[in-house]
Amino acid sequence: MKKQQKQATIESLEARFSKSQAAFLVNCQGLSVLQLKTLRFALDDKGGSLKVAKNRLAKLALKNVSDCQGLSPLLVGQLAYVFSEGEITSVAKVLVDFAKNNAKLKVVAGCSESKIYDAKSVVLLAALPSREVLLSQLCGVLNT
DSSP states (O other): OOHHHHHHHHHHHHHHHHHSSEEEEEEOTTOOHHHHHHHHHHHHHTTEEEEEOOHHHHHHHHTTOSTTGGGGGGOOSSEEEEEESSOHHHHHHHHHHHHHHOTTOEEEEEEETTEEEEHHHHHHHHHSOOHHHHHHHHHHHHHO
16 A cells, blocks of 8 residues: 555545544454445445544544544454444444344444443443434423
């Protein structure tokens, strides 16, 4: 990879970390291309995206992103980076459900609004109802 390509990858990752609602680290070692493609499509349906990049380049990108700097020590192993442009819980739910069906995918951590979530916290985040469901529950309580 040439220096210009590396710089473009760093800038792309930096922009994604900055603009996304949340970012998740997943260990994708051992997943086939077909499995990654299936995960990409599932994430795309929920407003998420998946990017595979070298950890060294991701560490350089995270230096300039204050919200997710706590993820830097966790960048170990063969990781993929999942970015949530839409609702955080729906993307987390896709990751957790996919990890249940594919033992080789492991959720490592997540980051949202300067908060770092470990794998257990991401599972709890995935269990939360969506924003629409919470709003409808609130309306139901207010109507009674």
